Amino acid sequence: MKQADLLTRTVKENPKDEISLNAKLLTRAGFVDKLASGIYTYLPLGLRVLSKIENIVREEMNSVGAQEILMPSLLPKDNWEKTGRWNVEEMYKIHDENLGLGWTHEEIITPLMKKHILSSHDLPKAIYQIQSKFRNEPRAKSGILRGREFLMKDLYSFHNNEESLNEYYERIKKAYFRIYERCGLKDKTYLTLAGGGTFSSSSHEFQTITSAGEDIIYICKECGNAINKEVFDKKCSCGGKDFIEEKAIEVGNIFKLGTKYSKVFDLKDENGKHLIMGCYGLGVSRLMGAIVEVFNDDKGMMWPKNVAPFSIHLVSLDMGDNDVKQKAEEIYDILQNSNLEVLYDNRDEKTAGEKLNDCDLIGIPMRIVISQKTLKEESVEIKKRGEEKTELLKIKDLIDFLKNDIQDI
RNA sequence: CGGGGCAUAGUGAAACGGCCAUCACGAGUCCUUUGGGAGGAUUUAUUCUGAGUUCGAAUCUCAGUGCCCCGACCA
Numbered sequence: 425m426k427q428a429d430l431l432t433r434t435v436k437e438n439p440k441d442e443i444s445l446n447a448k449l450l451t452r453a454g455f456v457d458k459l460a461s462g463i464y465t466y467l468p469l470g471l472r473v474l475s476k477i478e479n480i481v482r483e484e485m486n487s488v489g490a491q492e493i494l495m496p497s498l499l500p501k502d503n504w505e506k507t508g509r510w511n512v513e514e515m516y517k518i519h520d521e522n523l524g525l526g527w528t529h530e531e532i533i534t535p536l537m538k539k540h541i542l543s544s545h546d547l548p549k550a551i552y553q554i555q556s557k558f559r560n561e562p563r564a565k566s567g568i569l570r571g572r573e574f575l576m577k578d579l580y581s582f583h584n585n586e587e588s589l590n591e592y593y594e595r596i597k598k599a600y601f602r603i604y605e606r607c608g609l610k611d612k613t614y615l616t617l618a619g620g621g622t623f624s625s626s627s628h629e630f631q632t633i634t635s636a637g638e639d640i641i642y643i644c645k646e647c648g649n650a651i652n653k654e655v656f657d658k659k660c661s662c663g664g665k666d667f668i669e670e671k672a673i674e675v676g677n678i679f680k681l682g683t684k685y686s687k688v689f690d691l692k693d694e695n696g697k698h699l700i701m702g703c704y705g706l707g708v709s710r711l712m713g714a715i716v717e718v719f720n721d722d723k724g725m726m727w728p729k730n731v732a733p734f735s736i737h738l739v740s741l742d743m744g745d746n747d748v749k750q751k752a753e754e755i756y757d758i759l760q761n762s763n764l765e766v767l768y769d770n771r772d773e774k775t776a777g778e779k780l781n782d783c784d785l786i787g788i789p790m791r792i793v794i795s796q797k798t799l800k801e802e803s804v805e806i807k808k809r810g811e812e813k814t815e816l817l818k819i820k821d822l823i824d825f826l827k828n829d830i831q832d833i
Numbered sequence: 834c835g836g837g838g839c840a841u842a843g844u845g846a847a848a849c850g851g852c853c854a855u856c857a858c859g860a861g862u863c864c865u866u867u868g869g870g871a872g873g874a875u876u877u878a879u880u881c882u883g884a885g886u887u888c889g890a891a892u893c894u895c896a897g898u899g900c901c902c903c904g905a906c907c908a
Contacts, residue, residue: 433859433860435843435844435845435858435859436844436845436858436859436870437844437845437846437858437859438845439844439845440839440840440844440845440846440900440901441839441840441899441900441901442900442901443901443902444901458900460899460900461899461900461901513834513906513907514907527908528908530908559907561906561907562834562905562906562907563834563902563904563905563906563907565901565902570907578908618908627908629908638907674907674908677908678908679908681908703908704908705908741867741868742867742868743867744866744867745867772867773867774867774870775866775867775868775869775870775871776867776868776869776870777867777868777869777870777871778867778869778870778871779867779868779869779870780868780869780870781869781870782870784869793868795867795868796867796868797868798868805868
């Protein structure tokens with residue numbers, strides 16, 4: 425992608441109407457645009473990140489045998505009245521229609537499964553979707569961390585015995601940790617015991633430590649897992665004695681639903697036994713916000729390699745110099761042909777300072793600068809985001825270097 | 834939903850009830866510039882909406898709307 429053609433440009437000033445760090449940085453760098461409170465457009469750079477996270481989630485869900493579908497967002501009233509969740513605050517309703525916007529999908533997936541799970545031979549099954557959810561939040565806040573419209577992965581599993589559900593529940597825990605690891609959040613994310621809420625006796629949250637978080641968790645020094653405040657206040661269980669209190673943002677939540685919904689919609693096996701369900705949510709757009717909150721410095725964002733909008737930011741200074749310009753174009757073509765994702769700053773009217781500051785703000789993991797100075801040495805300058813160190817590298821060695829080192833970025 | 838704050842150009846800010854609403858950045862055109870936000874010339878507004886007070890309102894009053902923050906809420 426040539427930066428001169430990119431839809432968005434960066435801005436120097438923080439938006440007046442955003443306080444949260446993720447909103448400030450994402451807005452200044454042109455990743456998102458706020459349309460209304462808690463409602464954001466994902467612009468080209470932002471969408472690239474969102475899609476990468478989405479694909480990581482998708483791959484990990486597929487790896488535990490879950491099958492992807494896409495359910496509607498516009499949902500008829502009947503199903504919701506059966507579960508008593510039509511007149512809840514979360515639900516946006518369409519005036520004069522018996523339709524509401526989906527904020528969760530048990531009411532849809534459960535009756536849907538009646539058509540496809542015909543006997544215990546069809547079990548277990550795990551079905552998920554990645555879809556925009558709508559929630560009438562009493563207070564949207566913190567940029568893309570808590571929105572009224574947001575992207576969420578919701579997975580539902582169906583079983584005819586506890587062992588099967590428990591086994592799948594544990595597999596999902598592992599899959600979730602692989603997702604957080606691939607997003608660079610492994611060291612910051614804790615499995616957290618949560619209260620049963622309205623649904624069930626067993627639920628876990630995945631909490632990422634950040635001061636932007638809304639929740640308080642207590643991390644057990646002995647087992648490395650955490651307990652949320654609600655549970656902690658009730659009983660200091662888990663055996664451990666030493667806890668560390670941290671602010672955290674909930675980036676995932678898994679539940680054992682039991683038969684709550686299968687009973688309402690009469691979803692059962694051939695023996696007339698109601699199926700047992702599990703439910704596993706993960707906020708994709710919230711995860712993106714959490715990553716920004718964790719990885720940044722005073723100059724901008726610092727994307728982990730797997731979710732970065734591009735893996736290389738190629739910057740050409742001295743665009744007035746034809747030799748530099750020509751060489752930069754050449755390098756860009758070579759990188760493109762090597763299937764590397766490159767944002768190429770080919771803007772000729774921008775000063776060096778502006779271009780380099782944009783690199784820091786946008787936060788692509790590796791920066792390659794070519795200028796009169798480097799060209800004299802037949803080299804380019806390599807710098808990783810977040811490191812001060814720069815090194816000159818002969819242009820002829822560039823591709824080999826990237827092939828070997830791109831994994832380490 | 835309770836409490837607080839804010840609303841002026843694309844963005845960020847300034848302006849005592851009184852002259853043509855000012856400045857910076859951005860953007861457009863022309864010229865010069867290029868290793869950490871460069872210089873000159875020129876262009877860039879329905880002061881959120883509606884009512885009211887006043888000779889006169891960006892400024893005061895009332896109502897509405899929107900946004901942010903704290904709390905409550907929250908698969």
